[in-house]
Amino acid sequence: MTRRTFHRAPEGERRQELIEATLDCIAEFGLKGATVRQIAIRAGVTAGLVRHYFESKDQMVAEAYRAVIASLTEQAQNVEGDPATRLREFIAVNFTEPVADSRSVSLWAAFISQVRVDPILAEIHREGYLAFRNTLQELLSEFLAAKGRRASEEECRRYAIAINGLVDGLWVEGCLAGDLFRDGELVSIAMASVEAVLGLPIEN
Amino acid sequence: MTRRTFHRAPEGERRQELIEATLDCIAEFGLKGATVRQIAIRAGVTAGLVRHYFESKDQMVAEAYRAVIASLTEQAQNVEGDPATRLREFIAVNFTEPVADSRSVSLWAAFISQVRVDPILAEIHREGYLAFRNTLQELLSEFLAAKGRRASEEECRRYAIAINGLVDGLWVEGCLAGDLFRDGELVSIAMASVEAVLGLPIEN
DNA sequence: GAAGTTATTATACGCTTGAATAATATCGGC
DNA sequence: GCCGATATTATTCAAGCGTATAATAACTTC
Numbered sequence: 001m002t003r004r005t006f007h008r009a010p011e012g013e014r015r016q017e018l019i020e021a022t023l024d025c026i027a028e029f030g031l032k033g034a035t036v037r038q039i040a041i042r043a044g045v046t047a048g049l050v051r052h053y054f055e056s057k058d059q060m061v062a063e064a065y066r067a068v069i070a071s072l073t074e075q076a077q078n079v080e081g082d083p084a085t086r087l088r089e090f091i092a093v094n095f096t097e098p099v100a101d102s103r104s105v106s107l108w109a110a111f112i113s114q115v116r117v118d119p120i121l122a123e124i125h126r127e128g129y130l131a132f133r134n135t136l137q138e139l140l141s142e143f144l145a146a147k148g149r150r151a152s153e154e155e156c157r158r159y160a161i162a163i164n165g166l167v168d169g170l171w172v173e174g175c176l177a178g179d180l181f182r183d184g185e186l187v188s189i190a191m192a193s194v195e196a197v198l199g200l201p202i203e204n
Numbered sequence: 205m206t207r208r209t210f211h212r213a214p215e216g217e218r219r220q221e222l223i224e225a226t227l228d229c230i231a232e233f234g235l236k237g238a239t240v241r242q243i244a245i246r247a248g249v250t251a252g253l254v255r256h257y258f259e260s261k262d263q264m265v266a267e268a269y270r271a272v273i274a275s276l277t278e279q280a281q282n283v284e285g286d287p288a289t290r291l292r293e294f295i296a297v298n299f300t301e302p303v304a305d306s307r308s309v310s311l312w313a314a315f316i317s318q319v320r321v322d323p324i325l326a327e328i329h330r331e332g333y334l335a336f337r338n339t340l341q342e343l344l345s346e347f348l349a350a351k352g353r354r355a356s357e358e359e360c361r362r363y364a365i366a367i368n369g370l371v372d373g374l375w376v377e378g379c380l381a382g383d384l385f386r387d388g389e390l391v392s393i394a395m396a397s398v399e400a401v402l403g404l405p406i407e408n
Numbered sequence: 409g410a411a412g413t414t415a416t417t418a419t420a421c422g423c424t425t426g427a428a429t430a431a432t433a434t435c436g437g438c
Numbered sequence: 439g440c441c442g443a444t445a446t447t448a449t450t451c452a453a454g455c456g457t458a459t460a461a462t463a464a465c466t467t468c
Contacts, residue, residue, distance in 0.1 A: 003461090109313045112309070167369075176319055190366075240426060252449090253447080
């Protein structure tokens with residue numbers, strides 16, 4: 001009986017691999033198909049190792065959720081340029097890979113569906129949503145100011161809620177059934193709608 | 205050992221009860237918590253009965269998904285009155301119980317998360333989405349006509365996509381974290397945004 | 409290069425799962 | 439009021455689940 005060879009992964013790296021494998025499995029087989037064994041296979045290790053890095057499978061899944069939210073949010077926060085460009089980029093990013101991807105929306109939905117069950121996931125979701133929306137609100141505030149339009153914080157909040165909803169809704173459908181839309185159609189619809197909501201063109 | 209008493213349910217009724225119990229369990233415990241045994245307990249029967257009514261648990265879950273989509277859609281299709289009233293109602297319904305409910309969005313998300321895994325669910329989702337969007341497109345077409353505005357089918361399609369996205373996105377967030385919004389705020393934001401997108405007030 | 413540390417494997421355990429089967433209670437037709 | 443049909447229960451099964459434990463291989467340190 002020869003024992004399988006292995007190498008020790010550098011600090012923290014294995015954790016990351018396990019989280020990534022967890023997400024792969026959830027996206028591919030669903031939450032209930034993402035078993036410890038499947039995840040281990042995907043990560044190229046044996047199942048026992050999971051409990052060496054995480055207190056429980058549930059804890060690992062929660063951390064994986066954090067990673068998803070972070071990756072969905074970070075893309076949107078790293079836009080640069082003048083306010084109009086940044087707003088345009090912020091919207092466009094959501095209809096471009098890697099955000100616009102059926103894997104992303106599957107993961108998002110899988111976790112959303114657990115928000116009611118698991119208060120920890122609910123909290124993570126809430127933080128992620130608010131971070132995203134507040135980034136957008138800030139962006140809108142600057143954009144409107146640059147356009148010379150006075151807008152109260154309350155107004156910006158309402159705009160942010162609306163545009164966040166719009167972008168999220170289109171994102172979901174685009175990811176789930178991209179073939180129902182023409183190339184670039186969703187981003188074009190999103191832009192036009194945002195302009196209409198704000199009553200301003202998003203040009204420089 | 206005394207055997208548990210029972211009564212034979214009338215034609216079709218038991219099926220409906222089992223589907224309803226399935227949805228209860230999915231909403232309460234998540235997809236993986238919705239086991240045959242839990243569902244049976246919820247329905248007040250024993251586990252074996254499931255296989256008497258359905259070929260498999262998966263098939264029962266798929267039928268349950270159909271029921272969810274139907275209930276989400278039917279509310280929106282039963283609006284009456286002149287075009288403006290119907291459009292207003294169509295939007296409002298999505299922010300009123302029973303559609304606006306964390307149970308609904310949990311179920312929706314649970315199934316969405318499986319769309320990638322199960323082609324049958326993907327098909328059901330697609331049909332539901334298109335039915336919803338086409339209803340909305342029809343509504344918009346009539347509304348614009350009543351307002352005396354000429355709009356091509358293509359224009360109406362784009363409006364329908366946008367407004368559907370907007371409503372869906374707001375619906376999700378409202379259901380998941382209703383406490384982040386004031387009473388009636390979401391429906392008010394939705395109405396205002398739709399009016400802005402269409403460039404018309406939604407009054408009679 | 410030997411000793412100590414620990415990341416990793418291997419194996420086993422108790423439980424739960426969806427499904428199959430056999431026994432039985434209920435009901436409609438006569 | 440019995441009888442056949444079948445809806446329902448009770449029980450069993452193999453497979454898979456998350457986790458615990460012990461052996462071991464790979465690095466670190468001196």
